[in-house]
Amino acid sequence: MSDAFTREPPWNPRLFPPAYRTPRAVQTARNLLDPQGYGHSLRRRFGPVFSLRMFPYRSALVCATDAATNREVLTDHERFPGGDASAGLAAVVGAGSLICTPPPVHLRHRKLLLPPFHGRQVTRWTEGVRELVRAELPDLLADGPKPVRPWAQRLTLDVILRVVLGLTDPARTAEFRQALNAFVGMGNFPVLFLPRPLRRDFGPFSPGGRFHRRRAAARDLILEEIVARRAAPDRAERDDVLSMLLDARDEHGVGLSDEQVLDELMGLVLAGHETTAASIAWTLHLLAHHPTVRDDLIADLDAGSDRLLKAVIKESGRLRPAVYGSLRTAAYDTELGGHPVPGHAFVAALFPLTHHDPELWPKPDAFRPERHLGADDAVPYSLTPFGGGVRRCIGVSLAQLEVETVLRETLAAAVPEEAGPPESTRLMAVILVPTRGGRVRLRRRRPHRADR
Numbered sequence: 001m002s003d004a005f006t007r008e009p010p011w012n013p014r015l016f017p018p019a020y021r022t023p024r025a026v027q028t029a030r031n032l033l034d035p036q037g038y039g040h041s042l043r044r045r046f047g048p049v050f051s052l053r054m055f056p057y058r059s060a061l062v063c064a065t066d067a068a069t070n071r072e073v074l075t076d077h078e079r080f081p082g083g084d085a086s087a088g089l090a091a092v093v094g095a096g097s098l099i100c101t102p103p104p105v106h107l108r109h110r111k112l113l114l115p116p117f118h119g120r121q122v123t124r125w126t127e128g129v130r131e132l133v134r135a136e137l138p139d140l141l142a143d144g145p146k147p148v149r150p151w152a153q154r155l156t157l158d159v160i161l162r163v164v165l166g167l168t169d170p171a172r173t174a175e176f177r178q179a180l181n182a183f184v185g186m187g188n189f190p191v192l193f194l195p196r197p198l199r200r201d202f203g204p205f206s207p208g209g210r211f212h213r214r215r216a217a218a219r220d221l222i223l224e225e226i227v228a229r230r231a232a233p234d235r236a237e238r239d240d241v242l243s244m245l246l247d248a249r250d251e252h253g254v255g256l257s258d259e260q261v262l263d264e265l266m267g268l269v270l271a272g273h274e275t276t277a278a279s280i281a282w283t284l285h286l287l288a289h290h291p292t293v294r295d296d297l298i299a300d301l302d303a304g305s306d307r308l309l310k311a312v313i314k315e316s317g318r319l320r321p322a323v324y325g326s327l328r329t330a331a332y333d334t335e336l337g338g339h340p341v342p343g344h345a346f347v348a349a350l351f352p353l354t355h356h357d358p359e360l361w362p363k364p365d366a367f368r369p370e371r372h373l374g375a376d377d378a379v380p381y382s383l384t385p386f387g388g389g390v391r392r393c394i395g396v397s398l399a400q401l402e403v404e405t406v407l408r409e410t411l412a413a414a415v416p417e418e419a420g421p422p423e424s425t426r427l428m429a430v431i432l433v434p435t436r437g438g439r440v441r442l443r444r445r446r447p448h449r450a451d452r
């Protein structure tokens, strides 16, 4: 465990916001199996700020669940700095990734990473993303009901390999796909929660051994690509993130080392792949279960408008945000929502709960994209699927491009219909996924472009 865990203050009900007395193991299990339902019950019982006593936290996770406390946690960087709280992920992405770096290093790296993700830059990837979606679409459209998530996981990894790493050669892409799938797959994450001695490499069949081998294989492959790209004569003309990152310089003219670039790339794979896949799965699943919204969206897209498309994606991100919350630590003894919070405690802004606050969102359980069609008068920090403040997701525009492209291409070819009951959420690390992968049945509208 990271230093943040060793500094975590011990549990003391007088020094933390209120919590259930249920044993930690039970709270952990309930939260993993039904994060939204369990969070709601805590909020009903204790109000918008409470403590969730669950592993891996020794004491508790302090949770903020309304717009005011969400804003405090996301934007008061002095009181609630980020980076340390996610340092447990350094075993996966490397300690130099933006995800795990505390200020002030975080800000320096973020400035170097932002330019390739600016909206205008991202539109240059539109054609590349569309090509990838069209190449994969026949699999999604194949007969029979199916979960969308596994399909979307393949697609979003391929998008990262193309636009972040700049891979175009099919054999090389396949090699990366295999190594990254083996390593960054969620199945590897439980090893991070084992006590440190058990995480050691006890041979190829031990969990620690498997983890270290897969990690080394994925990192070696990416490092090879970094070294080759540094020497590539056409680097300046390329529009992938890796090429741009190698030439990025801060105000002192200093760039990133190969090792730092490697950590950042691992971070981008981790942050950008499962999140976007979950969003795609949720959106198609929600459309299948809301035929009126679905038919209106198809009619709007057929008429050449994207107004409803953007509203549908916003509403899907409200009702089923892909990420459970943003994690910070308290820099010192403080308070939140009128409750004490001890220094070094872990603090989270929990988006699914803020997004379901009935005072912010009337009939919060209903899927109603029309809420987002009027003037943009939502209460600030009432809708934050991408987090906020200086750590807000840097991949927002790319994620939106991916989800929009999948919806445009899929709905031009097929109508998503129910394939079972509406699915609830399950927590995988910090990602909220549909319990059965977001099952849908896709009824063909007309032969798809790729089939003609």
Ligand code: HEM
Binding pocket: 074, 082, 098, 099, 110, 160, 164, 267, 268, 269, 271, 272, 273, 275, 276, 279, 321, 322, 323, 325, 326, 327, 385, 386, 387, 388, 389, 390, 391, 392, 393, 394, 395, 396, 398, 399
């Ligand atoms: C629908 C898809 C996505 C969702 C819902 C999402 C959501 C989030 C959230 C909630 C955070 C934490 C923000 C905070 O701590 O306040 C985050 C951070 C981040 N995301 Fe995304 N993300 C998505 C896609 C992507 C993509 C496609 C990329 C890039 C390829 C990406 C890269 C990152 C990075 C690097 C961070 C760390 C930012 C920092 O600490 O400064 N994300 N994302």
